[in-house]
Amino acid sequence: MKTGFIYTDAYLDYDYGPTHPLQVTRLKLTYDLLKSYGLLNLPSVQSISTVKAEEKDLSGFHSEEYLNVLRQADEGRVSGNAYSYGLGPGDNPIFPGLYNWSLLVTGATLQAVDFVAEGKGEIAFNIAGGLHHAMRARASGFCYINDPVIGIMRLLRLGKRVAYIDIDAHHGDGVQKAFYETNRVLTISLHETGYTLFPGTGFEHEVGKGEGEGYSVNLPFPPGSDDEVYSWAFEEVVPGLVQAFKPDVVVTQLGVDTFYNDPLTNLHLSLSGYERVLRRIKDLAPRWVALGGGGYNISNVARAWTLAWAVMNEVELNEELPESFLKEAVKIGFETGELKGPLRPPLHSQNEETRTEMERVVRYINETVLPKVKGKPPNPP
Numbered sequence: 001m002k003t004g005f006i007y008t009d010a011y012l013d014y015d016y017g018p019t020h021p022l023q024v025t026r027l028k029l030t031y032d033l034l035k036s037y038g039l040l041n042l043p044s045v046q047s048i049s050t051v052k053a054e055e056k057d058l059s060g061f062h063s064e065e066y067l068n069v070l071r072q073a074d075e076g077r078v079s080g081n082a083y084s085y086g087l088g089p090g091d092n093p094i095f096p097g098l099y100n101w102s103l104l105v106t107g108a109t110l111q112a113v114d115f116v117a118e119g120k121g122e123i124a125f126n127i128a129g130g131l132h133h134a135m136r137a138r139a140s141g142f143c144y145i146n147d148p149v150i151g152i153m154r155l156l157r158l159g160k161r162v163a164y165i166d167i168d169a170h171h172g173d174g175v176q177k178a179f180y181e182t183n184r185v186l187t188i189s190l191h192e193t194g195y196t197l198f199p200g201t202g203f204e205h206e207v208g209k210g211e212g213e214g215y216s217v218n219l220p221f222p223p224g225s226d227d228e229v230y231s232w233a234f235e236e237v238v239p240g241l242v243q244a245f246k247p248d249v250v251v252t253q254l255g256v257d258t259f260y261n262d263p264l265t266n267l268h269l270s271l272s273g274y275e276r277v278l279r280r281i282k283d284l285a286p287r288w289v290a291l292g293g294g295g296y297n298i299s300n301v302a303r304a305w306t307l308a309w310a311v312m313n314e315v316e317l318n319e320e321l322p323e324s325f326l327k328e329a330v331k332i333g334f335e336t337g338e339l340k341g342p343l344r345p346p347l348h349s350q351n352e353e354t355r356t357e358m359e360r361v362v363r364y365i366n367e368t369v370l371p372k373v374k375g376k377p378p379n380p381p
């Protein structure tokens, strides 16, 4: 088995701002932890330096007017109507180089796609990617360019069938919307319910439209949902859907903001629950393009994506974090010396109501949505 890891220190040239929850240093921290564990020197691993996407790659999905606004913002010029494209102080700040940042992130996703599509390996991971909220002509939820959509579009052009699985705490709304009316992409999003969390969508009755009916699947979890109910619902729904659809490639958004101590969300997963889900994805995916995503506790981000990479490469890691890593990491606020930390979040998180609600959602999907999902149609005679 071969795997590709895409990264560059050039990410650190960009900064959403000192008070913004998305801190680019989390990528470097992850890279450092991977390296300290020796996970980039494995015989199976190819390290790939990120190359920017080309402008034409973006215009396959985003509108030309919107891209122009981003280009102007990149040069520090703010056009009068930036607000109407979702830009401005708050979630999607205008910072120097934001367009170039987006080209880098998207470029890494396309490199991951090419690595897998060209058969250089079975799995590729772009930790900087997964910016799943960006819309065709609007920045949203810290995302300017929707790299998952652009990556999936390239796979479609290559004739691949794609299942997209999004385990970020937030609904993968931008990706769902892009493929809402097609049966060539199956999107599955597991997230905290839109009743309590941005972007306020992703309910189970959002199932796709026209030819795409049945090919958008949503598992909205109540706040406080823990490992147990999360992996139960995953197991009840995701393997059946993927097996029915028979994708050539699985693209995942592996957001790590589902943990009980994430500052922006209310799910109660632990790293052990996260690992369990990743192992299942690995079993299910014939080829796997893995993207990063949210995650606002930097100690969680580095540990979770290191664990993810270990799962992808079938390596077991020591629970003690390498000392060489910790010495530097504590200086920027790293909070723990253990890889998975305590096995379970606080016990009060799981309750009967959560279980009953998720049983209802799972039943709805398996009775109403799953029967609509079909595998590849046979070739005409």
Ligand SMILES: [Zn+2]
Residues within 6 Å of the ligand: 168, 169, 170, 255, 257, 293, 294, 295
């Ligand atoms: Zn998120």
